[in-house]
Amino acid sequence: xxxxxxxxxMKKLKKGSSKLSVSxxxxxxxxxxxxxxxxxRKLSESKPLENTATVLYIGRIxxxxxxxxxxxxxxxFGTIKRLRIARNKKxxxxxxxxxxxxxxxxxxxxxxxxxxxxLLFEHLLQVYLIPPERVHPKLWKGVNRRYKPLDWVQIERKxxxxxxxxxxxxxxxxxxxxxxNKRRKRIEAAGIDYECxxxxxxxQPASKKIRFDEE
Numbered sequence: 176x177x178x179x180x181x182x183x184x185m186k187k188l189k190k191g192s193s194k195l196s197v198s199x200x201x202x203x204x205x206x207x208x209x210x211x212x213x214x215x216r217k218l219s220e221s222k223p224l225e226n227t228a229t230v231l232y233i234g235r236i237x238x239x240x241x242x243x244x245x246x247x248x249x250x251x252f253g254t255i256k257r258l259r260i261a262r263n264k265k266x267x268x269x270x271x272x273x274x275x276x277x278x279x280x281x282x283x284x285x286x287x288x289x290x291x292x293x294l295l296f297e298h299l300l301q302v303y304l305i306p307p308e309r310v311h312p313k314l315w316k317g318v319n320r321r322y323k324p325l326d327w328v329q330i331e332r333k334x335x336x337x338x339x340x341x342x343x344x345x346x347x348x349x350x351x352x353x354x355x356n357k358r359r360k361r362i363e364a365a366g367i368d369y370e371c372x373x374x375x376x377x378x379q380p381a382s383k384k385i386r387f388d389e390e
Contacts, residue, residue: 229256229283230310234272234301236260241269242321249275253282259318267325274305274314348374 236245246258260273277283283304291302339347351374359371 228304229280230305231275232303235298236271237296237298252286254278
């Protein structure tokens, strides 16, 4: 091989190596390479998703700050679609957390930013945005049902005055006697000289509260 042929071969090798280095740099800058070969591709920059959350979680709600008070306070930010405070099913008492849904996601974002850790009646409110995909379908169950306090005096009166069978009355008297004997023992153990009165109706039950089964 002559000198000219060697020079031509060296030029071809240099050109090939330079092309490989450029393509490798492009491949390194690319986000992914096609399986079938070819130049690498750069992914288009995705825009951040806009906030669409309109539901807020409100925690550490103080005593006395209920549906009417909460609606009157938070409607200064914007229109409220729904509002619900979690309550005990049996007693109806507040569980000190609830949820608010606004019409505008921008308003919900402002409320979450401004009211989180807000001091209200010596309680620091905890306010968080709930993403739409995490809103439970049963979250607003009973939202239109307003809390009505239970009349425990009336409930206890009915329980106390209900008609009882002879067996139920005997069981009731036995429980009263058992508690009375424990009280007497505690009084004697304390060294107190006290004569406890006898329980009325322990020997013969009162007829007005007993329901006899008809044969």
